[in-house]
Amino acid sequence: MKKGTLKQILLITDGCSNKGEDPAVTAALAKQQGITVNVIGILDDDQTEDPEGLQEVEDIALSGGGVSQLVYKQALSQTVQTVTKQAMTQTLQGFVNQELKQILGPEQSLEEVEPEKRGEIMEVVEDMGETCDLEVLVLTDTSASMHDKLPTVKEALIDLSVSLNARIGRNRFCIFSFPGKRKDMEKVLDWSPKLDSISTIFPKLTSGGITPTGPAIREAVYQFGKKGLLKNLRDEDEPGVEEAGY
């Protein structure tokens, strides 16, 4: 089986979108193109665990086929990782369930299988999660209220790269912030295998007033497409290089 690349958008926000199209719509659009949208909503210390304004967080993740989680900023690091890994497992399990349905009939899913066999299936899912390539586009809200949360976001992202780079599969990350100076979103860091370099970039982020979450997601999907072209070209080259080793 050829190892595929999982594509994820990780949206980090602390509030509601207030400009442009519905983010749930653009998230659904992303899902249709094989990109999972995960959302982390950061709560202020005085907020309860179930604030009204952050309902959107769950909606975006649901239509984007991903995972969502509300957290206080202290727990951000671990949450970013849990959400990313959970979404990976979920996506991979989705593939496996589809395969199962083809083999065993439409009613079959992992829960329908007896526990003994479930183990073997999960081993396959785990293997795939460990070895598949992963691309994460981080989309950080930098509207005014996020200002004091950005240092924590930065730390959490570096930590995420430490965790994911312990995997066997390859990783690529890039970071965009929204709103951008003139556009809906702005590039902070181009596709790279590690996130160590962000330490110097992050303090420079300025925060703006509007929150164009929907348009930013649309723009993010476009970024995958752009890079995809280049990558396809490179991938074609790779087997040749490997053969040269013989």
Added chain:
Amino acid sequence: MNQAWKKQGINIRPGTVITGKWHQHRYVIKQKLGNGAIGSVYLCERNGHYGALKISENATSMTVEVNVLKSLGKVQGSRLGPSLMDVDDWEASRNSTYSFYVMEYLRGESLSGFIKKRGHEWTGIFMLQLLEDLEHLHQAGWVFGDFKSENLIVLSHPPKVRWIDVGGTTQIGRAIKEYTEFYDRGYWGLGSRKAEPSYDLFAFVMVFLNIYYPKRFEKGTSPKATLLKKLYDVRQLRVYRECLKKALLGNYQSSSEMRHDLLHAMNHARRPVRSHNRSDRRDSGKAPLAEGGGIMLAALFYYLSSFMLP
């Protein structure tokens, strides 16, 4: 993350009977033993035998844990995790199904509780026991991962430390599946989160630091310096200090290597301590010096002879 997990805790009233969907075994719930990263653990009874029943909504993660328990069960020569007794699903109502598994119920007390009660001499013994088990685990191709005080229990008669939650156990060479920040070398900036023996050895040291710093501590601006200072501040760990430091810095490639060093340090330390007591009783000025010299010689002999051992 914590809040998320807490929400996943499942509350089952004592007396509830859980019947497995696949194997039809009946378990009577006695009491809650605790909440893990995934799901909750209950004391249960079946045909007069007790077991620890772990139950969760998350079938995926439970299956992964069961896989680990099964693999550990195949490791020859030592009992690394609790033994697995049953795996099944429970249909609590028409639209809520939980996954559960039943394992051996290990009854004991916490590592720090035991050491406080029975004395710090036990610290070294538990270190040796744990390193021996870790060596077996690593030899079998696994890394414990989420090695922390909460995942250890001390059984009495004879005192033996055992692992109770093996959910974070990861195959060597992969990414650590589950960890707790305080015990994670990645968090302290002292290494990767790749599953290798040295990852466990770092967490191992943190388990023993945690005994003397029950409230744990912040990493501060210079995590490495903080860590070493905290280690050097604990008088009771003086004997093991150098080995523990070496493990924190990732300079041990295997548990057996660390165990060897530790044993060596302990054998050397024991004599001066005893002689100290004796000289107190004698209350003389010169004798301790002379005796001290003798001990130095004895120590030197031990040190040299240790090189001759294979």
